[in-house]
Amino acid sequence: MLAIMSAIDRGEINGEILIVISDNPNAKALDIAKERGIDTQVILPSNYSSRAEFSTAVLDTLTPYNLDLLLLAGFMRVVTNELIEPFYGKILNIHPSLIPSFCGKGFYGHHVHEAVIKKGVKVTGCTVHFVTEEVDGGPIIVQKAVLVADDDTAESVAAKVLVEEHKAYPEAVKLFCDDKISIN
Numbered sequence: 001m002l003a004i005m006s007a008i009d010r011g012e013i014n015g016e017i018l019i020v021i022s023d024n025p026n027a028k029a030l031d032i033a034k035e036r037g038i039d040t041q042v043i044l045p046s047n048y049s050s051r052a053e054f055s056t057a058v059l060d061t062l063t064p065y066n067l068d069l070l071l072l073a074g075f076m077r078v079v080t081n082e083l084i085e086p087f088y089g090k091i092l093n094i095h096p097s098l099i100p101s102f103c104g105k106g107f108y109g110h111h112v113h114e115a116v117i118k119k120g121v122k123v124t125g126c127t128v129h130f131v132t133e134e135v136d137g138g139p140i141i142v143q144k145a146v147l148v149a150d151d152d153t154a155e156s157v158a159a160k161v162l163v164e165e166h167k168a169y170p171e172a173v174k175l176f177c178d179d180k181i182s183i184n
Contacts, residue, residue: 001029001073005036007170015177018065021058023077039065045077055083069176072131073169076108081133089183091131092176094169096161098143099127103136113154113161122148124157126165128172130183139183141172 001020007013020033025042033040041061048054059082062070072079072093084091095103096112102124107115116124125145130138144164148157175181 001071002032003166004071004073004170004173005032007174013170013174013177015069015173018067019062021061021075023075027074029074051078052080052082055080059083059086069173071169071173078135079131084131084133088132089130092128092141092169092172093131093136093138094165094172095127095129095136096158096165097127098123098125098145099129099136099140103127105135107136110154110158113157116148116157117152117154124148124161126161126168128168141175141181142168144168 004013005017008015008017017038019039019041020029021041021043022030023043023045030040030042043054043057043061045054048057054077068090070087070091072091097103097107097116102112102115123145125143127140128142129136129140132138144167146160146164
């Protein structure tokens with residue numbers, strides 16, 4: 001989120017952030033957003049009996065903002081069609097691997113990097129993609145690759161990938177805001 005905010009501040013992205021929603025009341029992103037005067041909201045999944053109800057609560061919170069784009073950044077919940085359908089083609093996510101490798105159910109955060117090390121791959125990276133009902137299955141927008149050295153650990157791979165995530169996500173957002181991408 002901060003990389004995208006910084007790109008907006010530098011004039012590289014023609015857009016603004018209107019609200020930051022988190023499922024974690026202690027998320028640093030909330031503090032950063034509040035410091036910048038951006039609306040924030042915490043929506044706890046534990047308050048809802050299903051993913052669908054949770055997604056509906058997120059949608060209800062977003063609707064008054066009339067958003068053109070919804071970014072999932074560190075949002076570790078699978079969203080359902082209740083949120084995807086009204087925002088189809090307008091939700092982006094970043095995943096810490098080169099999709100289609102190491103993605104889908106169970107592949108998030110450190111699990112991805114541990115799998116990369118266990119498998120012994122020599123190249124990994126990150127992918128920004130449109131969100132669809134298939135987890136990590138939407139059309140790919142931007143990918144950035146990193147080399148995996150023989151002495152890398154899951155933690156060192158995560159650090160390398162994070163550097164590229166901070167480039168890839170703002171690049172994808174810029175493309176969207178400049179009307180340079182669409183789903184055909």
